[in-house]
Amino acid sequence: MNLQSYVCGSWQSGRDAGAALRDATTGEVIAHASSAGIDFAAVLAHAREVGGPALRALTFHERAGLLRALAKRLSELKEEFYSLSYRTGATKSDSLIDIDGGIGTVFVFAGKGSRELPNARVYVDGDVEGLSKGGTFVGQHLYVSREGAAVHINAFNFPVWGMLEKLAPTVLAGMPAIVKPATATAYLTELVVRRIIESKILPEGALQLVCGGLGNLFDHVNCQDAVSFTGSAHTAAQLRVHPAIIRRAVPFIAETDSLNSSILAADAAPGTAEFDLFVKEVVREMTVKAGQKCTAIRKALVPAAAVRDVVAALQAALQKIVVGDPRAEGVRMGPLVSQEQRTEVLARVAELRGETDLVAGNVDHFEVSGADSARGAFVPPLLLLARDSSTARDSRSGGLRSRRDGAALPRHPGCDRAGAARRGESGGLGILCR
Amino acid sequence: MNLQSYVCGSWQSGRDAGAALRDATTGEVIAHASSAGIDFAAVLAHAREVGGPALRALTFHERAGLLRALAKRLSELKEEFYSLSYRTGATKSDSLIDIDGGIGTVFVFAGKGSRELPNARVYVDGDVEGLSKGGTFVGQHLYVSREGAAVHINAFNFPVWGMLEKLAPTVLAGMPAIVKPATATAYLTELVVRRIIESKILPEGALQLVCGGLGNLFDHVNCQDAVSFTGSAHTAAQLRVHPAIIRRAVPFIAETDSLNSSILAADAAPGTAEFDLFVKEVVREMTVKAGQKCTAIRKALVPAAAVRDVVAALQAALQKIVVGDPRAEGVRMGPLVSQEQRTEVLARVAELRGETDLVAGNVDHFEVSGADSARGAFVPPLLLLARDSSTARDSRSGGLRSRRDGAALPRHPGCDRAGAARRGESGGLGILCR
Numbered sequence: 001m002n003l004q005s006y007v008c009g010s011w012q013s014g015r016d017a018g019a020a021l022r023d024a025t026t027g028e029v030i031a032h033a034s035s036a037g038i039d040f041a042a043v044l045a046h047a048r049e050v051g052g053p054a055l056r057a058l059t060f061h062e063r064a065g066l067l068r069a070l071a072k073r074l075s076e077l078k079e080e081f082y083s084l085s086y087r088t089g090a091t092k093s094d095s096l097i098d099i100d101g102g103i104g105t106v107f108v109f110a111g112k113g114s115r116e117l118p119n120a121r122v123y124v125d126g127d128v129e130g131l132s133k134g135g136t137f138v139g140q141h142l143y144v145s146r147e148g149a150a151v152h153i154n155a156f157n158f159p160v161w162g163m164l165e166k167l168a169p170t171v172l173a174g175m176p177a178i179v180k181p182a183t184a185t186a187y188l189t190e191l192v193v194r195r196i197i198e199s200k201i202l203p204e205g206a207l208q209l210v211c212g213g214l215g216n217l218f219d220h221v222n223c224q225d226a227v228s229f230t231g232s233a234h235t236a237a238q239l240r241v242h243p244a245i246i247r248r249a250v251p252f253i254a255e256t257d258s259l260n261s262s263i264l265a266a267d268a269a270p271g272t273a274e275f276d277l278f279v280k281e282v283v284r285e286m287t288v289k290a291g292q293k294c295t296a297i298r299k300a301l302v303p304a305a306a307v308r309d310v311v312a313a314l315q316a317a318l319q320k321i322v323v324g325d326p327r328a329e330g331v332r333m334g335p336l337v338s339q340e341q342r343t344e345v346l347a348r349v350a351e352l353r354g355e356t357d358l359v360a361g362n363v364d365h366f367e368v369s370g371a372d373s374a375r376g377a378f379v380p381p382l383l384l385l386a387r388d389s390s391t392a393r394d395s396r397s398g399g400l401r402s403r404r405d406g407a408a409l410p411r412h413p414g415c416d417r418a419g420a421a422r423r424g425e426s427g428g429l430g431i432l433c434r
Numbered sequence: 435m436n437l438q439s440y441v442c443g444s445w446q447s448g449r450d451a452g453a454a455l456r457d458a459t460t461g462e463v464i465a466h467a468s469s470a471g472i473d474f475a476a477v478l479a480h481a482r483e484v485g486g487p488a489l490r491a492l493t494f495h496e497r498a499g500l501l502r503a504l505a506k507r508l509s510e511l512k513e514e515f516y517s518l519s520y521r522t523g524a525t526k527s528d529s530l531i532d533i534d535g536g537i538g539t540v541f542v543f544a545g546k547g548s549r550e551l552p553n554a555r556v557y558v559d560g561d562v563e564g565l566s567k568g569g570t571f572v573g574q575h576l577y578v579s580r581e582g583a584a585v586h587i588n589a590f591n592f593p594v595w596g597m598l599e600k601l602a603p604t605v606l607a608g609m610p611a612i613v614k615p616a617t618a619t620a621y622l623t624e625l626v627v628r629r630i631i632e633s634k635i636l637p638e639g640a641l642q643l644v645c646g647g648l649g650n651l652f653d654h655v656n657c658q659d660a661v662s663f664t665g666s667a668h669t670a671a672q673l674r675v676h677p678a679i680i681r682r683a684v685p686f687i688a689e690t691d692s693l694n695s696s697i698l699a700a701d702a703a704p705g706t707a708e709f710d711l712f713v714k715e716v717v718r719e720m721t722v723k724a725g726q727k728c729t730a731i732r733k734a735l736v737p738a739a740a741v742r743d744v745v746a747a748l749q750a751a752l753q754k755i756v757v758g759d760p761r762a763e764g765v766r767m768g769p770l771v772s773q774e775q776r777t778e779v780l781a782r783v784a785e786l787r788g789e790t791d792l793v794a795g796n797v798d799h800f801e802v803s804g805a806d807s808a809r810g811a812f813v814p815p816l817l818l819l820a821r822d823s824s825t826a827r828d829s830r831s832g833g834l835r836s837r838r839d840g841a842a843l844p845r846h847p848g849c850d851r852a853g854a855a856r857r858g859e860s861g862g863l864g865i866l867c868r
Contacts, residue, residue, distance in 0.1 A: 233683070240680060
């Protein structure tokens with residue numbers, strides 16, 4: 001199967017074979033993706049000249065109505081999305097976050113549009129402000145729709161939610177979207193977009209899809225467009241300095257390399273409900289979507305006195321996590337999205353081994369349920385314990401600052417680019433600093 | 435006189451002679467500015483380690499109190515600032531905008547801090563939001579002070595206001611500032627900062643001043659710092675892609691090349707109060723600060739039927755504008771800030787002459803009151819009339835779009851980089867499109 005792009009009002013196949021997309025569990029090739037042959041200037045023009053005017057003709061409430069209808073329609077179709085989502089390595093409950101979570105986000109924006117915005121095309125911000133004594137010079141802030149296209153470059157880990165969470169506010173703002181999903185899981189995004197286009201709920205031009213690379217699209221963006229990127233800081237830094245982005249002052253938003261942790265307070269001692277909740281949540285963070293969430297924690301930070309109990313509790317809980325084919329009964333954690341991610345995660349784990357002890361999980365020896373571990377991108381949950389939290393302060397694994405109580409807190413998270421595991425690449429990894 | 439920089443708690447002279455700063459009217463050298471020898475890593479460290487903690491220890495109300503005290507103190511000293519301000523080419527009423535306007539801005543932020551912010555160090559944004567059904571996962575948005583320095587790179591046209599409008603919100607936010615004024619008028623900023631430092635109202639480290647270049651400061655910024663630039667789009671584009679800005683995700687804000695116009699509505703016919711107001715405001719825009727305001731208009735847009743009357747009214751009004759030494763009685767418009775700006779403005783005017791007719795002003799022959807026109811950076815008010823507003827649509831002078839009533843409106847202002855006259859460089863220039 002060759003994935004198609006939906007551009008300029010029709011579905012187009014790439015002119016060459018493009019990248020092979022594989023089932024995360026079996027390694028089977030399920031699709032090829034290529035955008036070769038797409039005229040990207042025409043894609044932008046279609047968004048600006050067809051989709052934008054159609055959306056801007058609607059009021060916020062009318063756009064919210066489109067979103068509500070869209071969310072309802074996608075809810076009716078979601079079993080089809082669940083079936084295909086297994087191929088990304090997602091378990092049923094992983095898909096719940098991506099698919100139901102994504103649809104829920106559309107409902108939320110529909111609600112915000114109806115309740116918090118006027119039934120108008122312009123949002124009036126605050127009162128008229130007098131700027132001269134005689135009242136001849138006054139100011140009024142207005143929000144109007146930008147007259148360009150919103151280019152959405154999305155990450156592999158949430159092929160549905162990642163697309164819908166950007167599409168919903170974009171439609172509400174009266175802007176057409178050009179969606180470019182990460183290639184590894186583009187087949188699921190393509191299916192959802194196909195169903196959206198078939199539904200005819202959005203006006204033509206409001207949503208275009210590019211499976212494969214964005215070619216020379218960046219050469220054609222201008223200050224009325226906006227680029228919203230989710231992915232690695234490395235790629236974001238490259239795109240952000242594109243000459244057209246700089247020269248034409250194109251808004252460029254990037255969400256990259258998030259840094260999160262779970263912190264156990266000193267009074268949440270073993271035996272308390274809070275302690276049990278902490279252990280449960282750390283296990284959840286390590287295993288849901290095999291750790292491939294932007295919000296997944298990189299570290300669990302624990303008072304020195306509680307480290308032994310926390311490690312024991314995590315070891316016990318992690319032992320029960322069944323890794324394997326996400327379609328199989330009882331499997332709690334599927335494979336990573338691709339062999340490339342598996343290689344990347346294992347390289348990062350190897351880096352960290354110099355300053356940590358592995359206290360749970362064994363990369364070389366772990367059970368895989370219902371699948372061939374040599375073909376799927378499996379990594380078991382791994383728990384690494386920092387040998388010395390004070391040396392972690394200036395390490396590349398997060399930049400920690402010790403506190404007097406012996407725990408540690410993340411510092412300057414935005415600066416951290418080479419943390420324990422990059423965004424969407426954590427692969428079930430936890431670190432404790434004592 | 436060598437301007438000094440105030441860094442790391444003391445006033446320092448540059449190690450070399452540096453740039454010569456001249457009186458805009460007489461051409462006399464009044465100061466030299468150099469930052470050679472400054473340790474910029476130490477400047478940032480002083481801000482982060484001395485100024486930042488001192489400001490963050492205060493509540494918003496306490497910081498607002500500092501601003502109120504500062505504004506009062508500067509009000510008492512303003513005659514000294516007015517005297518020196520003449521050297522920038524500013525008339526008394528030009529200085530009113532810069533000096534009283536700047537002090538007024540500090541009062542406004544003091545008021546906002548007291549009235550709109552809590553008497554606390556943290557701003558709580560909205561209510562606690564539930565993120566899980568059982569109430570075990572909730573979110574609360576907080577604004578806390580960044581732990582770095584705010585680097586303010588300012589334009590030459592408002593040496594006082596430009597500094598204070600950024601300093602006031604920075605202090606209120608609990609951040610230390612490093613101010614780098616444009617070199618051409620740095621002597622006035624230096625005087626004001628000297629009085630601020632002497633007043634001891636702000637805690638040490640909250641305000642540092644660099645007269646001359648910023649050396650290698652950018653190499654040392656990180657994600658807790660912020661850079662706020664005012665000036666040309668060209669320079670902004672260069673600074674924005676500095677490797678440290680990109681790699682460390684440093685917030686970079688630029689205000690560049692503003693695009694403003696005065697638009698006459700079709701019903702504001704000759705003889706109405708609105709028509710007279712329009713003419714008065716266009717003349718004001720063309721002459722105040724010799725056009726060197728970020729908000730100065732580049733164009734006056736007028737319905738075709740009114741062009742003849744508007745031109746006649748502007749010609750009559752502009753004839754009464756006395757150009758000359760800003761200290762001299764009756765002078766309404768001083769020189770541009772420097773000979774470099776004069777050369778730049780005349781080059782831009784020459785560019786526009788291909789598509790416009792000069793209907794008021796003569797660069798080669800105009801009276802200068804109380805000064806030597808060969809020594810001062812004088813340019814008379816110049817009114818250029820577009821020959822054909824429809825051809826202006828894609829020209830470099832603004833990118834206009836015709837409307838059915840024959841007037842024209844600016845389109846995609848942010849994209850316009852080569853307008854009639856760049857930010858702070860307009861030199862009393864008006865264009866009419868008919």
